[in-house]
Amino acid sequence: xxxxxxxxxxxxxxxxxxxxxxxxxxxxxxxxxxxxxxxxxxxxxxxxxxxxxxxxxxxxxxxxxxxxxxxxxxxxxxxxxxxxxxxxxxxxxxxxxxxxxxxxxxxxxxxxxxxxxxxxxxxxxxxxxxxxxxxxxxxxxxxxxxxxxxxxxxxxxxxxxxxxxxxxxxxxxxxxxxxxxxxxxxxxxxxxxxxxxxxxxxxxxxxxxxxxxxxxxxxxxxxxxxxxxxxxxxxxxxxxxxxxxxxxxxxxxxxxxxxxxxxxxxxxxxxxxxxxxxxxxxxxxxxx
Numbered sequence: 001x002x003x004x005x006x007x008x009x010x011x012x013x014x015x016x017x018x019x020x021x022x023x024x025x026x027x028x029x030x031x032x033x034x035x036x037x038x039x040x041x042x043x044x045x046x047x048x049x050x051x052x053x054x055x056x057x058x059x060x061x062x063x064x065x066x067x068x069x070x071x072x073x074x075x076x077x078x079x080x081x082x083x084x085x086x087x088x089x090x091x092x093x094x095x096x097x098x099x100x101x102x103x104x105x106x107x108x109x110x111x112x113x114x115x116x117x118x119x120x121x122x123x124x125x126x127x128x129x130x131x132x133x134x135x136x137x138x139x140x141x142x143x144x145x146x147x148x149x150x151x152x153x154x155x156x157x158x159x160x161x162x163x164x165x166x167x168x169x170x171x172x173x174x175x176x177x178x179x180x181x182x183x184x185x186x187x188x189x190x191x192x193x194x195x196x197x198x199x200x201x202x203x204x205x206x207x208x209x210x211x212x213x214x215x216x217x218x219x220x221x222x223x224x225x226x227x228x229x230x231x232x233x234x235x236x237x238x239x240x241x242x243x244x245x246x247x248x249x250x251x252x253x254x255x256x257x258x259x260x261x262x263x264x265x266x267x268x269x270x271x272x273x274x275x276x277x278x279x280x281x282x283x284x285x286x287x288x
Contacts, residue, residue, distance in 0.1 A: 001062035015179035048079040054086030063186040067098035076118035084125030095133040149233040163230035163250040166205040169258035171198025196261035211278020
């Protein structure tokens with residue numbers, strides 16, 4: 001039976017689609033424009049704002065992987081409602097939702113997603129349908145470290161600069177780690193609830209630098225940037241409007257003691273899946 005993958009041409013969905021195909025599963029990309037897909041992948045055209053198109057894609061499927069795209073809050077709330085309606089109509093065998101880094105499993109954190117946020121609307125709405133589902137909850141992505149203003153100085157000058165304190169602990173994970181967790185939840189024994197993805201114990205700036213040093217075969221040190229300094233670096237790449245929320249995120253993160261997962265609901269504990277080390281991840285993405 002087929003698995004439906006949202007965002008299959010993007011950073012999160014692409015490794016999920018590829019991993020399902022590598023496992024010999026029938027996988028279909030749910031996209032607006034079916035182009036640039038790997039050999040063997042199916043494709044279906046959908047619109048997040050059109051519940052009927054989503055239901056047609058989901059109907060009869062073995063599993064659906066969903067993560068919300070970027071967009072304004074009102075737009076994303078509409079997308080979440082459409083997905084929930086479609087899942088209720090089509091009733092796929094199971095659903096896996098990625099939070100895309102939003103915190104949904106730490107009610108004590110000031111950064112916990114608001115009850116009326118699109119991601120919570122999606123999670124609670126799918127739960128209300130009664131369709132078996134699980135939530136994959138990463139924190140920060142290692143792929144952020146591939147931005148040219150981060151990876152470039154690390155390679156050229158041996159300095160890994162990022163807008164977090166050097167001692168700030170983060171449960172970093174890669175898109176590849178998220179994909180491994182999603183595929184296990186879609187194709188393995190049924191498991192419901194929230195699965196946190198990321199390093200535990202968490203990694204500090206020094207740990208990141210050590211991973212880069214091991215991969216590059218040279219000394220690399222970590223240097224903390226302020227969120228404002230990072231904003232200046234990324235604005236030429238992303239533009240001022242897109243950079244402002246990033247700066248705001250790192251300002252909010254910096255006000256906390258860390259951004260870490262709980263071992264009790266981690267992929268390590270629940271699925272026996274270990275996240276890639278920084279050096280192993282760098283070797284894998286460099287070879288791709």
